[in-house]
Amino acid sequence: MLQSPAPSNRDRKSRWQREPIVLVGLMGVGKSTVGKRLAQRLGLPFVDADNAIEEAAGMSIAEIFAQFGEPYFRDGERRVIQRLIDGRPKVIATGGGAFINDATRQLILSDALSVWLDADIDVLVDRVRRRDTRPLLRGKDPAKVLRELAEVRNPLYAQADIHVTSNNAPHEATVRAILKAIGYGNA
Template identity: 70%
Template sequence: MPHTLHSRHAILSRPIVLIGLMGSGKSTVGRRLAARLHLPFIDADHEIEVAAGLSIPEIFARFGEAHFRDGERRVISRLIDGNPKIVATGGGAFMQDDTRQLILDKATAIWLDADIDVLADRVGRRDGRPLLKDREPREVLAELAAIRNPVYALAPIHVRSQPLPHEATVDSIMKALNL
């Protein structure tokens, strides 16, 4: 179906927020999607680190997850300001009631979903994930998926993140957005 300038404008008139488990490609795909759409890209985790002056593992270690989630909510609230952009959130952001409602009300939420094996392979390439500290990634990801996937499913757009080049996921997002 051909899309009109109006529909493209409606989609691109508010932030697009990528949600999903760690390793689903939110940051990497988000950067590429932003470039394709000529929009700014913002990684919420990076913004949290800048605001706190600490890394996410340091925030978790010093203050705990509840403190981190409060800061995350404040940062995401600041980022979802009505201006078009691509925002990659941390995996737990959408699990917080206030943050989830803000995203659903003021942005276009896209759930990047991937198989546990794909996620485990991807997260194994990077250290510094507090929820994986001293644990088996595949086991943690399966536990998180069981809890989080039903909540992520509240996002109006669901895109599979396959073990393919990230451009394939960007293409799937563009198709889902009718762009």
């Protein structure tokens, strides 16, 4: 379990008590699972941005992609995340592409504590093969898609305040690494 915070002169140790913690990273890295556990440990509410998007749209993300396309989805995603980052402490799990949108990324970087969850492509491929609901993978080779996404997205994810690598460690180990990185008690 590696963690390396991005250079920042902001005080991470108490930010989680003042601002939302926003988890970013590629699909399959465990943002929702880790986010729920992290929120529980911190005694904070948890919000899955993808669920909030589906609720706001009244349809699944796959249906939004199929009917309206990715640009439409990304705009709605940005608006939902903007609503979720309301200055109150909570843990928010984003979709894999949320942090790629310039406006969404700048909002997260300025008004939240961002945590990049990272894992090797082989680990991600194993995880995403368990679910067939991911629009960007429909009918495609998951390993190829994830490699291409990582090449484009990882430099942007690297702007996050904190970087935690999860790989095949239990989710609880990832939660402990985040707790340590934010300076929470006896992680």
